Amino acid sequence: MKEHWQGDSRDALLSWLMAGVREELGVEQIFLQLCNRLVACGIDLSRASLHFRVHHPQWLGTRIIWSRGQPALDVQTVAYEVEATDTFRKSPFQIVFTTGSEVRQDLRMCGPLRFALYEELRQEGHTDYTAWPIEHTQGKRHLVTFATDRASGFSDGEIALIREVLPLFSLVSEIRIKNQLARTLLQTYVGPHASEQILDGATTRGSGVSLNAAIMICDLRGFTRLSDRRSRDDVISILNQYFDAITGPIEKYGGEILKFIGDGLLAVFPLEQPEACENLLRAVSEAQDAIAASQLGHELRYGTGIHVGEVMYGNIGSQKRLDFTVIGPAVNLASRLENLTKELQRPVLISSEFVKRAGCADRTKCMGLHNLKGFEDAVEVHALCSPRRP
Template identity: 55%
Template sequence: MNAPDTYAPTQADGVIDWLTNGTRDERFIDDIFAQMCIRLQQAGIPLKRSTLHVMIHHPQWLGARMMWSDGKREAEITLADYDVRERSEYIGSSANEIHDGADEVREKLEQDSSLGRKHALYDDMRSLGMTDYVAWPLLHTLGKRHVVTFATDRPGGFEDVHIAGLKKLLPVLALVSEIRIKNRLARTLLETYVGSHAGELILAGATRRGTGTTVRAAIMICDLRDFTKISDNWPRDDVIDLLNDYFDAMSEPIARHGGEILKFIGDGLLAIFPLHQPNACANLLHAVAEARGAMAALNDRNSATGRAPLNYGIGVHVGDVMYGNIGSAQRLDFTVIGPAVNMASRLEALTKTLGRNVLLSRDFAELVEKEFALEHVGRHEVRGFNAPIELYAYPARAISG
């Protein structure tokens, strides 16, 4: 049997031309993938179902599956966690074979199931009336392998001409998908390491040292108590687990209420709530209240395993901050600086002295005192500031009005 001519005309040629020249303004690969499948059908390839499996390396998700089915205008996206490779849904699947190096997985589903591959995937395909199924690697640069699959319910399965057209499509789909996946990966990495808002600014070109804007914001700085003692006495993996649990308890309420975490500093974090957002200061205190509840639940779980409770301090201030790029010529940090940030840091340090786990400046308290029951704790010297500062505490039982 002669090898197929890579350059021979196929039913997919019009779709290949569209992928090459007609998708420049399409941002999302799932939209392109769904349109590609519809166009393949229109070109005469009897496609009934198709999937695209890509590795995304998100902090929570290893990969994503985009599935298009006949009659659909959009692809359905399913995320896969990092444990998926240990589960039966993956072990022995076509994706497993492709990732292990196979160049093609073809399964004629009309034949006796006892003669073919043994996996729930193929039983599912048969139950859906599929007669033929094929999977190929989608090869990206530097050896990265993703997976694309096609299935039909045509009696007799795909013809050779259909397979030739689909194969001819693969290199162009690989190029088009790699661009979109890497764009999404860049966004994911920036969102993960600098936050969503800062990430958008960086992608928009805010990468020059010294550039930035002045933002009026509520600033929150949180620090874990006695971390040095913990890190010196606990096993390394336990310390990492503890920090992750602590940051989950603090961070999730911040994100839920519209705050942006700019950085984790050892066992501390810096977050801002820009005042151009509605109810920013109130949202900060709602986040603090939820974080307290999460920390209490975490301490209950820790006490059940004999661990001491975790204590923390939070300093809150409001003011103008410079929000932008700071650092060396080759290594930048997108962060906030200014006296308002220094004040929040000093208030966090004072929580140890004053025995309160949340201290608020008067400037911040004046913006929320009608809504929240705050406790006045007097005027106190704050390191680095000339005059004593009037401070308020956010009591553990404080409730909004």
């Protein structure tokens, strides 16, 4: 018998998926509307979930849960470790991800059910559950689930409608998820500001803007010796702990990390931000405290050069391989100050221009004039007071 859909809402649902989601940028809102429109078709949904992978550096993917009567979606991140857990291995998710098959379970059955998830759903009052693969190009597979608490469960016609709808949902979700993946990858590898510039079309070699910024360049000391004494995995772990200690405060106070250079990094604090110079000093101070408090505090030595000035911020490189970074005399001077920390045995050296701009003379000690490579005039150099060990 042919299912009767309320007010031709089936056709409206399919039309919406084909032409009505153009302005929706995120998959979350599309999924929310999909669930609401399935309810409008007469399907008595009580719960639905969407699981997709974005490969963020901190988590594997995202889980979105829709529940009837809730005003908003429940959006959760999923750790990389989840797929190694018994909870995942003994779940319908593992079957769908591995085989690409649909899974359906009548939750009204007497006795124990196959998976713990089924037991949880039954206890919540759901009667019927189904999980489906969301197939994207290049073999990428995601997952969507639907549940009802209607006494009779889903009808065959409702399952057929969901099956009809999902290929269209797969198309529109792939575009949004890949956009999110591209944004995530760019933010991971070039930083939030640079990633937005690139996504806005700044991909031509030489394109860029002039930027007034406070600049910091950090570098580890004795890294070659450290590498010789430790295994490869230990060295990578030490580097990651070191960068965690430094980058956390930089990001906290509005700085942008533009480049990791082996065991060093380059970061800027745009002067358009309030208290940019002061925020840089706060970041340096908190990074010092974090390193000193860590297990590595007794063996890590580092140097930081700080300056302020105008830089060129944009695309530099060859015709086919570009780097979005900052260049200019101000960056060079910060680099020379970082190198000078070895000679003066001070972990943080600051230019007089930065000291004047930040108004931090009471927190520094003047180390005199120094001739720096590439600069005709001697540069007045200051050391940050109460420094950690160089």
